[in-house]
Amino acid sequence: MIDTKTKYMNPYLAGVLLGLVLLAAFYLTGRGLGASGAMKSAVVATVDVVDANYATTNSFFGKFLGGPNSPMKSWLVFEVLGVLVGGFISGAFAGRLKFKIEKSPNITNRRRIILALIGGALFGFGSQLGRGCTSGAALSGMAVLSVAGYVTMVCIFGTAFALAYFFRKNWI
Amino acid sequence: MAPIIPLNGYTEELNLLAAFLIGIGFGFVLEQAGFSSSRKLAGMFYGYDITVLKVFFTAAITAMVGLIFLNYLGLIDMSIVYINQYYIKSAIVGGVIMGAGFIIGGFCPGTSVCAAAIGKIDAMIFIGGSLIGIFIFGLTYDWLEPLYNDAFVGAPKLSEELGIKDGLLAFAVIFMAVMMFWLGEKAEKMFKRDDISKEI
Amino acid sequence: MKKVNNYTPRLIASLVMVLMGFVAAVLPPTKNSSTELNAEQLLRELKLESHAVSVDELAQLLIDKDPSILLIDLRSKTEYDTFHLPGAINIPFDSLFTENWVPYVDQGMRNNVFYSNGTTLSTEAWMLTRQRGFKNNYYLRGGLNEWFTDIILPVPPEATESKAAFDLYQKRVGAKMFFTGNTAISAPAQSESEIKLPVPQKKKQRVEGGCS
Incomplete structure (x- = not known):
């Protein structure tokens, strides 16, 4: 296999950088990072589109509906969109963009x-x-x-x- | 004084923009660290690649020490910073289920998004699975609710529970992490798998 | 040389971390910023309504049966006996800082929501507790009056109003049914203080976080 991939960053350095990103999240917005919350928002929003009646009466999904904003307008959803972009940028620089099942x-x-x-x-x-x-x-x-x-x-x-x-x- | 956005009452739009930018940093670093590869992540549990341990603990410690210093210098109001709510039972049961998902699926939600961004199809499937899992949780919520809300003890800090200063706890965590890094790198040699390492 | 390269990152990282940890450990304990709240900060928080909970938020919290909030009725015992919100306990305003009740308002576990008929009494109670550096206290904006006008007797929006207004109305009708016994959701399991935590969306209140 011809290897054009760049190597991964040193894990300790990556850890420090990730820590600084996390610290920035706390410093700017008072909260840490996350991921699964965005997926939950996506599920809630989908259920709401498919069957709004069920979504509001379900005691779990209903918690996140009925506010002035859509559940997709949440901090974590935007953060995870950023993760997609950031991951893509890094993969592009490192030559790791490729559809594959690992x-x-x-x-x-x-x-x-x-x-x-x-x-x-x-x-x-x-x-x-x-x-x-x-x-x-x-x-x-x-x-x-x-x-x-x-x-x-x-x-x-x-x-x-x-x-x-x-x-x-x-x-x- | 921080946290800047909630303390100054800036608009939600700015908060979401910050979230997006922070997310870019998050995704970039995850990918650079190699968290976009499930076999690298799984290496942690078989000893051939302990990148996860190194990155995870270094990151947690960096942010932890950073917060302690910012707090000490009076630059951040820790009374506003979110501290996770602790529901003893659901945290443990949830954690165990997540651990099983980790070793079976090879990702966690954050890393799966990052891996999907560079085209890993298994990661996209993992995300699909997560959505299904969350949906199932919603369907069974009424049944799970007693467990979900049981044994709530507020949002305690470990340092307060142990009755020690934040800094001392941080020092203890660092000491443990340093030991784990040392043992981990020994393990990396012992369980070396060049055939896997050159592929990931 | 290769060998050295394999070791050094860990050694450098470990050394720096231990050093930072040592400094963190020997720093003298910090003052608790929330106990040193000055009048200016207090007014700012009040203006931002950072610790206010709206009746809609409260209704949702009660419906969700979250165990982490405690409703505190600041009115007199007579008024409390006539009517009070489900799960509320009665601490008349003037006995708020007596020995019996201080443990309820100065604690780190539950989130208290003060309410009275209007907003005056509950805001005052919140300011007093906030000044003393007590954490986790909130107040119901609009009080019971708004509770009745918005939740128990909601007014349908005009046909020309936005979808959001209609959604809100639907939500309120659902809440009304929940609280007036015409149960559409599920039976309220309000054992004494088993209620729910304010989902903070407001400014200077602990940021909502986590990723659940």
């Missing part, structure tokens, strides 16, 4: 897709129950020293480590 050579595309779908569903579900994902609850929560942040972080990484053995065939 997987271990030991498994089929189909299997990777199914795993991604199941993993995504679990993560989406868990992020709502846990009130935030790796970025919103764990990373941002740890920065403000919140107990919730540390608990969520330990639970996410602890479970992933504990289950790693059972899913090893998919990765190594």
Whole structure:
């Protein structure tokens, strides 16, 4: 394979930069980063379009509707749009823009897709129950020293480590 | 005095613009760090690539120490900064479910968006899965609500719970992180997988 | 040389972090900025309505049954007994700072929402608690009067008004049914103080965050 890719940034340097981005978020807007919240807004908005009546009566979706603004006009939605743009810019500079399914050579595309779908569903579900994902609850929560942040972080990484053995065939 | 936007009552539009710009920085750094690759992320759990550990903890520590210094210098009003609400049970159960999703799907929501931005199809599917998961949560919310709202204890800070200063806790976290970096880099040698590392 | 390159980033990063952590650990504790609120800041917050909760927000909070808010009725016991909002406890204004009640208003766990008939009494209570540096207190803008005009007896918007006005009206009708027993949503499970946290959209109140 001809390798035109640029290498990734040194992880410690990337960590410092990510920390500064997070700090900037706190300094400017008083809140940390996030991701799953934007996906929730997308779901709520979609449900509202498909069946507005159901959306407002559902006790979860209804919470985010009825305000003066659409659920899509939220901080996290705009932030995640930024993530798309930022990721794209970085990928373009590094020559990593390419449609592909990334997987271990030991498994089929189909299997990777199914795993991604199941993993995504679990993560989406868990992020709502846990009130935030790796970025919103764990990373941002740890920065403000919140107990919730540390608990969520330990639970996410602890479970992933504990289950790693059972899913090893998919990765190594 | 910060946080600048909420404290000065600037418009929501400016807040959203800030969100967008912050997001660009977030996405850029994630991609640069290699978080757009699920096999790099998963490397954390098999020891062959602990980039996640390094980036995640360095970032959390940078922001943590930054906030402590800003607070010390009186540059930020920490009474306005969001501190995560802690509902003991849902945080734990949610975290466990997310951990399972992580090892199965290979992404978390933030990294999946970043990976989708550079064309990773598995990441796009992961996002699709997340949307479905959130939808299912909404459908089953009435049933889950007792768990979701149970054992609420406010928004406690770990330093307050332990009865120590923020700075001391930060120092302890840094100490642990430094140890983990050291062990992690040993693991990277021990579980080295050149075949995977050259592909990601 | 390759070997050195592999080690140095970690060593540099570790060294810098430990150093920063050490400095952070030996810094003397900071003053709590919220206890040093001066009159000017207080007025600014009041003007920004940073700690105000609207009746619509409150209705939603009650419907959602979030456990983290506590409604505090500042009126007299007689008035409270005649009518009070679901789940509210009664702390007459003049006994707000007595020994019995201070633990309710000076605490770090729940978000209190003060209300009275109008806004005067509740704003005053909020200012007094804010000046003392108590956290997590809010007040109901418009008080019970607005609660009745907007939630219990909402007026339908004119046909020419915006969609938002209609949506708001729909929402209010739903809330009305919820509170007047004509339950359309689900039975209110208001055990004493099991209510809901204000979803802050306002200026100087803790920023809404997280990513749930």
